[in-house]
Amino acid sequence: MIGKGVIKPSYTERPAYFAGILGMIAAIAGSLLVMGFVGTEAPIKQRALEDLQRSLAQVLPAQLHDNDPSLDTLDQPAEGGAVTRFYRATRARVAVASAFEVEEGGYSGPIRLVMGVSSEGLILGVRVLSHTETPGLGDKIEMAKNDWMLSFNGLSLTNLADERWAVKKDGGQFDQFSGATITPRAVVKAVKKGLLLEQRNRAALSRIETVAPPGLSDSQGERQTQASSQAQGASQSQGALQTQGSRQSQLTETH
Amino acid sequence: MQQHRGFKPLWNKELWQEGLWNNNVVFSQMLALCPLLAVTGTATNGLGMGLISLLVFVISNLLVSMLRGVIPPEVRIPAFVMLIATVVTLVDLMMNAWLHELHQVLGLFIPLIVTNCAILGRAEAFAYKNPVLPSIVDGIAMGLGFTLALVTLGAAREIIGSGTLFANAHLLLGEMFGFLELTVIPNYDGFLLMILPPGAFLMLGFIVAGKRVLERRSTERASAMSPAGC
Numbered sequence: 001m002i003g004k005g006v007i008k009p010s011y012t013e014r015p016a017y018f019a020g021i022l023g024m025i026a027a028i029a030g031s032l033l034v035m036g037f038v039g040t041e042a043p044i045k046q047r048a049l050e051d052l053q054r055s056l057a058q059v060l061p062a063q064l065h066d067n068d069p070s071l072d073t074l075d076q077p078a079e080g081g082a083v084t085r086f087y088r089a090t091r092a093r094v095a096v097a098s099a100f101e102v103e104e105g106g107y108s109g110p111i112r113l114v115m116g117v118s119s120e121g122l123i124l125g126v127r128v129l130s131h132t133e134t135p136g137l138g139d140k141i142e143m144a145k146n147d148w149m150l151s152f153n154g155l156s157l158t159n160l161a162d163e164r165w166a167v168k169k170d171g172g173q174f175d176q177f178s179g180a181t182i183t184p185r186a187v188v189k190a191v192k193k194g195l196l197l198e199q200r201n202r203a204a205l206s207r208i209e210t211v212a213p214p215g216l217s218d219s220q221g222e223r224q225t226q227a228s229s230q231a232q233g234a235s236q237s238q239g240a241l242q243t244q245g246s247r248q249s250q251l252t253e254t255h
Numbered sequence: 256m257q258q259h260r261g262f263k264p265l266w267n268k269e270l271w272q273e274g275l276w277n278n279n280v281v282f283s284q285m286l287a288l289c290p291l292l293a294v295t296g297t298a299t300n301g302l303g304m305g306l307i308s309l310l311v312f313v314i315s316n317l318l319v320s321m322l323r324g325v326i327p328p329e330v331r332i333p334a335f336v337m338l339i340a341t342v343v344t345l346v347d348l349m350m351n352a353w354l355h356e357l358h359q360v361l362g363l364f365i366p367l368i369v370t371n372c373a374i375l376g377r378a379e380a381f382a383y384k385n386p387v388l389p390s391i392v393d394g395i396a397m398g399l400g401f402t403l404a405l406v407t408l409g410a411a412r413e414i415i416g417s418g419t420l421f422a423n424a425h426l427l428l429g430e431m432f433g434f435l436e437l438t439v440i441p442n443y444d445g446f447l448l449m450i451l452p453p454g455a456f457l458m459l460g461f462i463v464a465g466k467r468v469l470e471r472r473s474t475e476r477a478s479a480m481s482p483a484g485c
Contacts, residue, residue, distance in 0.1 A: 018330040025322070025334050029341040036345040043352035051355075135296065135450045136417070 056087055059099050059116030059125035065089035069099060076201045084197060086205055095119055095206040098198065101129065104190035107182040108132050111141070113190050117198040119206055121156040125149075126191055131183075138183035148175065148184070157195050165192045267392065274396025281404035281459075282466050286373040291405060292455040294364050296416070299424045301409030303361050305402025307346060309395065311368050312377060314342045316394035319382040326383075335378045336369075343368045360423075373401065404462075411458050416450040418443030 053070045060069055069087040078084040089097040099116040109132035116124035126149050128141050140146035151174060166172025167184050176184045198205075280286050287308075294304045318338045319326075326334045347365045350358040358365070368374070377397050382390040414420055418440035425436070448454045 013327070013329070018327055021326060022330050022333060025326070025337055029337050032341055033344055036348050040348040040352035044348070047352065047355040134447070136445045136447045
């Protein structure tokens, strides 16, 4: 029963015929895909840019700056050969804050955070971009579930002593969640790592060197090739961060 | 599975009954469990995944039915897979462009629709043997049956697991459907097992058992009725 067509192609049963039919279907499928890809390319880029701007707006308060941080980027080497992309917030062309991504292994996969830090080193905001923590336990790091993330606001490496950057169980000052210690511990570690990263790059971040939009200058391209060669041999998660960084750079170029 | 002979396609009661109940993709055929278990943490996610699958069901049935005279039986399976993969990829791209919020929630699972054996199954068992219109109706009925399964399972898990129903429905359907978002059990601590994948297996087992009981009762009540489809 299975496989009998209603209209039977009785006139040929040669392999070449089958191959031809398959090739024809592949050609139709291919051209449909090309049309779909071309038609959606611009809107998808636009959506990705809006996503970026939305997450940046959450950690860089709008009243602080008068530029579009998603267009003012600076790539700086981070530990382990990875590259961190800083989004700079400026006011009257003076750097006031920056935002960047940090990543740390959580309970069941990487936790990606975006954090905004003022040029004095104070945390303006931290938000989760993606995580795979246990629903109901570790997902209190989402703002939709809990406002625990706000407990970082206003802290810096100077106004909170080094040993206090830990969850309460480890003698620090941050609440852990009932049933989940690993998740908040990872987030605290990531935030502290981010602050150190910002501190190391603060001089570079406050330098406003070009008027030309980023992504067009040659130095930017050089930095990227250098970065991608560095990323080879780096761990997989860093590789993922890297590819995302380069995708975002394409965005800023077309914009 | 079933042979469809009559040509009064659109309101063929049998087709709808098959898709929604008798031969339901999940509850009877036990197919498509991978996306089912993955996305039914909430009823809203289930609904979104169900509607996307419905769309893929209909388009894939339509294409297969249209090309059924062209595709020789010997190469039908690769041809079906190619068509379905194309449809899913296009749906994925279009959702990313125009239904971005939903895509962020379900994005990970959309490529999985390619592996949804139920769609290939319908292409093989129905669309390849039937004209275009009945195939479309079959796609809609099967897709609705799948959506029904996803929403039922999602709602059951969501109510028991987190005490809400249709949380975040406004992301899927727009602000005017915000009224769907209910808190069934206020101040509920949550029952983690139901939200995690094992809960999906457990709840699916209960629902399938419930369906079997209902079916047995109805056959006992009217034993003179025509025998079931499979």
